[in-house]
Amino acid sequence: RIVYVNGDYVPEADATVSVFDRGFLMADGVYEVTSVLGGKLIDFDGHAVRLKRSLDALDMAEPMSKDALLEIHRELVIRNDLTDGMIYLQVTRGAPADRDFAFPGPDVAPTVVLFTQSKPGMAEAPAAKTGISVISIPDIRWGRRDIKTVQLLYPSMGKMMAKAAGADDAWMVEDGFVTEGTSNNAYIVKGDKIITRGLSTDILHGITRAAVLRFAREAQMQVEERNFTIEEAQDADEAFITSASTFVMPVVEIDGAAVGAGTPGRVAKRLREIYLEESRKAAV
Numbered sequence: 001r002i003v004y005v006n007g008d009y010v011p012e013a014d015a016t017v018s019v020f021d022r023g024f025l026m027a028d029g030v031y032e033v034t035s036v037l038g039g040k041l042i043d044f045d046g047h048a049v050r051l052k053r054s055l056d057a058l059d060m061a062e063p064m065s066k067d068a069l070l071e072i073h074r075e076l077v078i079r080n081d082l083t084d085g086m087i088y089l090q091v092t093r094g095a096p097a098d099r100d101f102a103f104p105g106p107d108v109a110p111t112v113v114l115f116t117q118s119k120p121g122m123a124e125a126p127a128a129k130t131g132i133s134v135i136s137i138p139d140i141r142w143g144r145r146d147i148k149t150v151q152l153l154y155p156s157m158g159k160m161m162a163k164a165a166g167a168d169d170a171w172m173v174e175d176g177f178v179t180e181g182t183s184n185n186a187y188i189v190k191g192d193k194i195i196t197r198g199l200s201t202d203i204l205h206g207i208t209r210a211a212v213l214r215f216a217r218e219a220q221m222q223v224e225e226r227n228f229t230i231e232e233a234q235d236a237d238e239a240f241i242t243s244a245s246t247f248v249m250p251v252v253e254i255d256g257a258a259v260g261a262g263t264p265g266r267v268a269k270r271l272r273e274i275y276l277e278e279s280r281k282a283a284v
């Protein structure tokens with residue numbers, strides 16, 4: 001695999017960063033994951049805009065223009081012969097001469113790393129046919145979940161808790177309401193209404209979420225952005241998650257209780273189809 005590190009395309013074995021990198025020492029960095037279908041980037045623009053938003057929120061300068069970033073994404077697709085999969089991008093505050101809590105000055109350049117992950121046939125994931133199960137766990141993350149930082153320890157622990165419980169993933173709950181999944185946004189469906197938590201600093205502003213809600217509204221489906229509880233989700237007709245790597249994925253079980261008929265619902269299946277079709281059309 002050929003990866004991009006600070007201006008160079010190198011074999012992954014030769015890709016290195018400093019032990020003083022603040023991404024490594026302090027999780028002082030942000031990331032994006034853009035999916036690739038048929039060799040084309042899905043919603044690149046959305047990810048580029050959110051990257052800038054994350055960088056701005058942390059007082060980090062943009063390491064390069066959007067066009068330059070697009071060029072690197074495309075180059076990695078070509079060099080790795082990537083058909084279906086993901087491109088991971090990480091920008092950290094770089095590697096100052098020594099470890100220090102204070103941010104380094106502008107002389108320290110950010111570290112920019114991009115690599116590909118091949119997932120042949122990812123749009124036809126078997127889990128989309130069966131649906132996935134989730135457990136609920138308390139949301140004990142920090143208060144700026146709208147910034148896509150590399151501080152992913154608790155979401156990793158959440159996945160492990162799910163695994164230990166025999167489930168596929170976890171939904172996090174704060175003050176009685178679902179915030180989001182460990183690496184995805186959470187939704188329920190009641191009748192024809194799609195319900196998902198509104199945007200705030202409590203959740204990541206999913207790029208897939210924005211696209212799916214737009215497509216849903218364009219298809220005259222009803223969307224309600226509001227909080228919901230685990231109990232309401234268990235009683236809902238359907239549930240699902242969205243993310244760049246899972247697209248729209250039905251959730252058929254929450255804390256051991258079947259949602260609806262316990263099989264992927266009509267609305268989730270339709271949204272997955274619309275999302276894949278429309279985003280393939282708009283891919284760059």
Ligand code: PLP
Nearest residue numbers: 183184185204206207208243244
């Ligand atoms: N919420 C969290 C906590 C995430 O980590 C992610 C994706 O990694 C999402 C939501 C979904 O965001 P997107 O649709 O941009 O992939």
